[in-house]
Amino acid sequence: MNKSKIIKIVILISAVIVITIQFIQVDRTNPKVESELKAPKEVLTILKRACYDCHSNETKWPWYSKIAPISWLVFRDVDKGREYLNFSKWDGLTKEGQNYSKNSIIEQISKDRMPLWIYKIGHSDAKLSKSDKDILIKWATMKN
Numbered sequence: 093m094n095k096s097k098i099i100k101i102v103i104l105i106s107a108v109i110v111i112t113i114q115f116i117q118v119d120r121t122n123p124k125v126e127s128e129l130k131a132p133k134e135v136l137t138i139l140k141r142a143c144y145d146c147h148s149n150e151t152k153w154p155w156y157s158k159i160a161p162i163s164w165l166v167f168r169d170v171d172k173g174r175e176y177l178n179f180s181k182w183d184g185l186t187k188e189g190q191n192y193s194k195n196s197i198i199e200q201i202s203k204d205r206m207p208l209w210i211y212k213i214g215h216s217d218a219k220l221s222k223s224d225k226d227i228l229i230k231w232a233t234m235k236n
């Protein structure tokens with residue numbers, strides 16, 4: 093077999109794989125908002141911009157979240173993100189739970205771990221400025 097034939101076969105097999113995996117779809121429905129976080133408007137604006145896609149039930153699913161295998165990665169982040177911290181269930185947390193989450197938010201933000209780096213590639217507006225961080229940290233420092 094010559095080289096160009098091998099290349100054609102590889103392309104064909106890849107195409108078949110890419111098409112086949114499109115049938116493995118993820119569940120992109122948003123569960124109901126249960127008990128939304130109440131916070132000052134400036135805090136909510138930043139959280140909605142930078143965190144809500146993964147940490148709430150109000151995820152805005154981007155077009156590429158429909159294309160496997162990217163869809164699987166997006167789904168994993170949203171699913172895991174909601175499990176760790178879900179602002180749509182915030183008011184249902186105990187005071188201790190809220191304080192714990194606030195400490196965790198301070199830690200994640202000050203170490204630049206959140207929002208996830210991969211998310212910032214497609215969402216440049218999610219980057220937190222120094223003043224965004226100050227506003228969030230000030231809010232999260234006030235405990236119940």
Ligand code: HEC
Pocket residue numbers: 139142143144145146147168169170172173176177193196197200201206207208211220
């Ligand atoms: C692209 C999805 C995504 C975005 C956007 C995002 N997170 Fe996360 N977050 C995750 C995932 C996934 C986890 C689970 C832990 C991990 O995989 O690192 C997580 C975990 C956390 C945790 C818990 C950490 C722990 O170890 O207990 C906090 C707190 C958090 N995120 C805060 C935020 C804040 C605040 C923002 C916005 C500034 C944000 N996240 C934006 C996906 C995201």
